[in-house]
Amino acid sequence: MTAPVAATSAEAPVPVRRAWFASASVWPIALTLLVFAGAALYCQLAGKTYLLAPLARIMIFAIGAVALNLILGYGGLVSFGHALYVGIGVYSVGILDHYGVVNGWLHVGAAIGVSAVIGLLVGMLSLRLSGVYFIMITLAFAQMAFYLFTGLTVYGGDDGMPLSVRSHFLDAIPLKNPYVFHFVCLSVLGITLILMQRIVNSRFGMVIQGARINERRMHALGYPVFQYRLVAYVISGVVCAIAGVLMVNLNQFASSQYLHWVISGDLTVMIIMGGLNSVVGPVLGATAFIVLQEVLSAYTDRWQVVLGPLLVLLVIFAREGLVGLFVKLGALFGRRRGA
Amino acid sequence: MDLQLFLNQLLNGIQLGVLLFLVSAGLTLLLGLMNFVNLSHGTMYMFAAYVAAQTHIYTGSFIIAVVVAVVITFVAGLIIDVLCLHTMYDRGHLDQVLVTFGLTLFFNEGVRIVWGPGALQLPAPQPLSGAVDLGFGLVYPAYRLFIIVVGVLVAIALFLIITRTRAGMIIRAAASNRTMTSAMGTNVPLLSTLVFAAGSALAGFSGVIAAPLLSVQSGMGDTVLILALVVIVIGGIGSIRGALLASMLVGLFDTLGRAYFPDVFGLFFGPTVANAAGPALASMLIYIFMAAILVVRPQGLLPVRERKA
Numbered sequence: 001m002t003a004p005v006a007a008t009s010a011e012a013p014v015p016v017r018r019a020w021f022a023s024a025s026v027w028p029i030a031l032t033l034l035v036f037a038g039a040a041l042y043c044q045l046a047g048k049t050y051l052l053a054p055l056a057r058i059m060i061f062a063i064g065a066v067a068l069n070l071i072l073g074y075g076g077l078v079s080f081g082h083a084l085y086v087g088i089g090v091y092s093v094g095i096l097d098h099y100g101v102v103n104g105w106l107h108v109g110a111a112i113g114v115s116a117v118i119g120l121l122v123g124m125l126s127l128r129l130s131g132v133y134f135i136m137i138t139l140a141f142a143q144m145a146f147y148l149f150t151g152l153t154v155y156g157g158d159d160g161m162p163l164s165v166r167s168h169f170l171d172a173i174p175l176k177n178p179y180v181f182h183f184v185c186l187s188v189l190g191i192t193l194i195l196m197q198r199i200v201n202s203r204f205g206m207v208i209q210g211a212r213i214n215e216r217r218m219h220a221l222g223y224p225v226f227q228y229r230l231v232a233y234v235i236s237g238v239v240c241a242i243a244g245v246l247m248v249n250l251n252q253f254a255s256s257q258y259l260h261w262v263i264s265g266d267l268t269v270m271i272i273m274g275g276l277n278s279v280v281g282p283v284l285g286a287t288a289f290i291v292l293q294e295v296l297s298a299y300t301d302r303w304q305v306v307l308g309p310l311l312v313l314l315v316i317f318a319r320e321g322l323v324g325l326f327v328k329l330g331a332l333f334g335r336r337r338g339a
Numbered sequence: 340m341d342l343q344l345f346l347n348q349l350l351n352g353i354q355l356g357v358l359l360f361l362v363s364a365g366l367t368l369l370l371g372l373m374n375f376v377n378l379s380h381g382t383m384y385m386f387a388a389y390v391a392a393q394t395h396i397y398t399g400s401f402i403i404a405v406v407v408a409v410v411i412t413f414v415a416g417l418i419i420d421v422l423c424l425h426t427m428y429d430r431g432h433l434d435q436v437l438v439t440f441g442l443t444l445f446f447n448e449g450v451r452i453v454w455g456p457g458a459l460q461l462p463a464p465q466p467l468s469g470a471v472d473l474g475f476g477l478v479y480p481a482y483r484l485f486i487i488v489v490g491v492l493v494a495i496a497l498f499l500i501i502t503r504t505r506a507g508m509i510i511r512a513a514a515s516n517r518t519m520t521s522a523m524g525t526n527v528p529l530l531s532t533l534v535f536a537a538g539s540a541l542a543g544f545s546g547v548i549a550a551p552l553l554s555v556q557s558g559m560g561d562t563v564l565i566l567a568l569v570v571i572v573i574g575g576i577g578s579i580r581g582a583l584l585a586s587m588l589v590g591l592f593d594t595l596g597r598a599y600f601p602d603v604f605g606l607f608f609g610p611t612v613a614n615a616a617g618p619a620l621a622s623m624l625i626y627i628f629m630a631a632i633l634v635v636r637p638q639g640l641l642p643v644r645e646r647k648a
Contacts, residue, residue, distance in 0.1 A: 078433045125630050128637050132376050132432060132576060136568040137633065143565045144626035151619030261561070265440045272437055302452050308445030312423050315430075315437045 025201075028280040029193045033186060040182045052178040053250065058290045059185040060246045063192050065270040065282035067239035071232050072268065073276035074200050076212030077127075080135050080264050081142030084122070085237040087149065087259035088115045089244020094254025095155055097163050104167030104175075108245055115241035116234055123233040127226060139261060146259040160255025167249055175249055185246055189283070192239055196279045199235070208232050240267075269311055275323030284322045346477050348598045349591070354483050356590025357490030361545035363567040363574075363582045364497055365538020371514040371577015371643055373428050373531045378439040379419070380542055380567065381560030382446035387412045387543030388550040388559065389450050392459040401464035408547045409540050416539025420532045428531065443561070451557045458554035461547070486548055493544070494583060501579050510534060514577050514643060566593075569625055573632050575639025584640055589625050596624040 036059060043051050064086055071077045092111035101107075126137045150158050166175040175181050199205045211218045211225045218225050248254050257263075266289065274285025292310075296303035318324070366380045391408040395401065419442065427435050462468075463482040470478045501507040513520040513527055521527045546560070553559060570589050574581025601617030608616075632640065 072433070078436060080436060125633055128633065132370060132374065133572060133637075135376055135432060135436060136572050137629075140565060140569050140572065140626055140629060144623050147622040148619050151622055152616065154616075261565075262444075265437075265444075268433075268437060269440070272433075302448050304444045305448040305452060308441040308443070308448065311441030311444070312438050315434050315441070316423070316426060 025197060025279075026194075028278070029190070029197060032193065032280050032283050033190050036186050036189070037183075040179060040186075044179070049178060052182050054290060054294055056178075056182055056185050056246075056250050058287050059182075059189045060243050060250060061267065061270060061290060062283040062286035063185075063189050063246070064240045064243040065267050065274070065286050066189075066192050066196055066279065067236045067243065068267050069271050069276065069279075069282045070196060070199065070208075070236045071229070072271055073281075074205065074212065075208045075229060075232050077130075077229065077233070078135050078268075079126075079138040079233070079236075080261070080268065081122075081138035081140070082237070082240050082267055083259050083261060083263035084138075084142040084145050085115050085119065085240035086244040086247065086263055086267075087142075087145055087256070088118060088237075089241035089246075090248040090254050090258045091149065091155065092241070093167055093245055093248045094161060094163065097165070097254075098155060098161065100164075102165050102168045104169035107167045108242065111241040111245045112238050115238045119234040119237035120230070123230045123237075127229050127233065139264070142259060142261060142264055146256055146261070149256040149259055156255065158256065160253055160257065163248060163252040163254060166252060167245070181250070188242060188246065193279060193283070195239075199232075200279060204228065204231070271321075273314065273321055275321030278323050281321060281323040288322060343475065343477050344598075346473075346475065347479065348594055350479055350483065350487065352591035352594035353587065354487050354490070354590070355594055356587040357487055357494065358545050358549050359563070359566055359570050359586035359590055360494055360583055361490060362542050362563050363570040363586055364494075364579060365534075365541045366567050367571045367574065367577055367579065367582045368510065368514070368534055369531070369538055370571065372510060372517075372534055375424070375428055375531075376432055376435045376439065377424075377535075377538075378436060378564065379442035379446065380439075380538070381562075381564030382443050383412050383416065383539040383542040383560070384546035384549075384563050385450065385555075385557065385560035386415065386446060387546040388461065388553075388555040389454055389459065390543075391547040391550060392461040392555045393454070395461055401462075404461070405544070405547050409544050412543030412546075413536050413540035416536035417532065419539075420535045424535070425528070425532070428528070447557045447561075456557070458556040461550040461555055463551035482551060486552075489548060490545075493541075497541075498579065498583070566625075569629050571639075573629055573640060575642035577643045578639065578641050581639050581641035581643075588628075592628055593622075593625050597621045600624060 036055065039055055040052065043049055043055070064082065068079065068082045071079055089111040092114060093107045096102075096107055096110060122138070122141050126134055126141070129137060149155065155161060169175070173180055173184065175184065200209070207218065207223050207225075207228045211223070211229065215225060244258060247258065270285035270289045271282045272285065273288050274283065275281035292307070293303060296306055300306075320327070362380070362384060366377060369375050369377055387408040390411050391404040394404040394407045398404065423438055423442065424435075427438055467482045467485050469481050471481045471484055472478050499507075501510065509520065509525050509530065512523075513525065513530060517527055545563075549563075566589060570582055570585045573589065574583075574585030597618070600621040601613050604617045604620065605613030
């Protein structure tokens with residue numbers, strides 16, 4: 001079938017809608033995916049296989065940050081507890097593996113199912129509140145899970161537990177091979193980006209954004225804002241859980257550290273570094289964040305002491321993130337978009 | 340049920356509640372006054388404990404350690420507010436969260452650089468190191484009793500300041516209508532800086548008096564911050580009475596839950612399951628409690644009566 005037809009009223013001029021894969025906004029996504037594919041090629045040609053691990057971390061965090069951005073950037077709901085969903089993904093694999101279940105499809109199925117149910121419950125409670133309350137309650141729920149798993153000594157507790165073997169999907173895609181793993185992450189990232197692009201430009205996405213800009217008006221127009229937000233919240237949680245599944249497969253280790261609030265903070269920082277108002281922004285942010293982390297940790301173990309003040313400066317002076325920087329640079333060279 | 344054990348746990352709960360109140364008082368005032376989310380509040384609790392432990396190493400005096408730590412956290416609060424946070428009051432919550440998150444990372448890592456990764460100890464003062472017989476065969480550590488007494492005194496003082504003095508009146512006025520208070524001639528930005536510093540000092544004070552019960556280490560503020568957030572959500576933002584009630588409830592719920600929940604749990608699911616999951620589930624109790632409160636009263640137990648223009 002062709003592109004979906006936009007809902008239009010009789011008076012408004014009918015906007016020209018192209019198929020999603022032909023629209024201009026798809027180029028940043030294609031470019032992003034090409035860069036990561038090219039990076040793997042470079043690693044192969046230059047024999048720098050050790051670079052694949054940080055690259056995979058970038059992609060996994062990017063998936064989480066892109067997912068969080070659906071409610072944070074587009075929805076205007078500051079969830080500071082998305083580590084909860086990363087953790088659900090991590091422990092879906094970890095706990096099943098503990099009982100000898102290594103089937104990757106089951107792992108992913110468990111992660112999606114559990115995160116959707118938990119997301120629904122937490123979302124129904126949290127979204128009753130707004131502003132500061134929403135931030136604090138999402139944080140509190142994530143910490144609850146953190147303390148739960150830190151206390152559960154059966155599953156490693158504080159020390160965490162190693163995975164006996166990586167998730168098994170098909171014999172044709174052994175996750176043990178770092179190149180295979182790279183392209184699995186890349187595919188998930190690609191699907192996530194396209195999905196998000198489609199969501200934010202759909203009628204659903206417009207309602208979410210409208211509720212951010214003027215909630216009262218959306219109510220007045222008759223939209224059940226709560227339900228829309230709840231669905232967006234659940235989607236973003238489920239995608240974060242999938243990122244968690246990849247994360248535990250990368251490190252072959254499940255620990256409650258993935259539920260720690262610093263992970264929620266890191267995801268949020270990546271979004272801000274990249275820029276709130278675009279789908280690929282968080283990917284840029286995740287790249288910048290992990291690269292910065294790798295470079296700084298080469299000099300010192302105490303890289304957070306640099307990151308903290310950097311973050312403060314970033315928020316005070318550079319609110320638009322890297323995407324904003326690129327847009328400004330673009331404007332500087334006289335390149336106009338649209339027209 | 341063992342009565343002595345129960346009374347003991349009851350006192351422990353009150354003692355935790357008192358500490359929580361001291362931490363959450365500053366946080367809730369700032370939230371109510373400036374609508375400002377301060378995730379770095381817990382770092383003051385930690386920072387003060389470190390400063391006190393260091394001062395104690397130099398001087399050997401607990402009282403000097405307390406005074407030095409409180410003064411330094413007050414000054415640190417002033418500096419942080421003027422340097423980083425003052426431009427943040429008019430920004431959105433996301434910016435506030437990120438800036439204070441950055442500060443938390445900085446302080447958590449900073450104390451590890453200055454004092455090393457190991458934990459420090461701050462011993463309780465000598466006269467309070469023993470135990471007191473409270474009758475009924477109940478013997479309770481003197482230092483914990485001291486925390487309850489001091490905490491209650493500070494809480495009463497704070498309560499009187501907020502409800503009975505001119506300064507407290509201005510703070511309450513600004514919390515309920517900032518613009519109008521400003522129009523009446525109060526320097527609200529200065530007021531918020533002072534409230535921030537005072538809140539930091541209060542958090543610092545509770546960090547110091549809690550330190551002898553814990554080990555002084557990086558990240559100790561995060562735990563208490565989360566509990567303080569729970570307290571504020573339950574009590575109602577900006578409400579000092581709400582914070583008092585909620586911190587007592589959370590303190591008692593957490594302590595008694597940890598003490599008795601595994602046993603109760605064991606009655607239903609058998610001892611093996613209870614041993615494995617009981618303690619972990621007990622630590623979730625206060626969050627379940629919070630969720631329940633939110634369903635029934637989303638605005639908190641004792642919310643501030645707000646008057647909008």
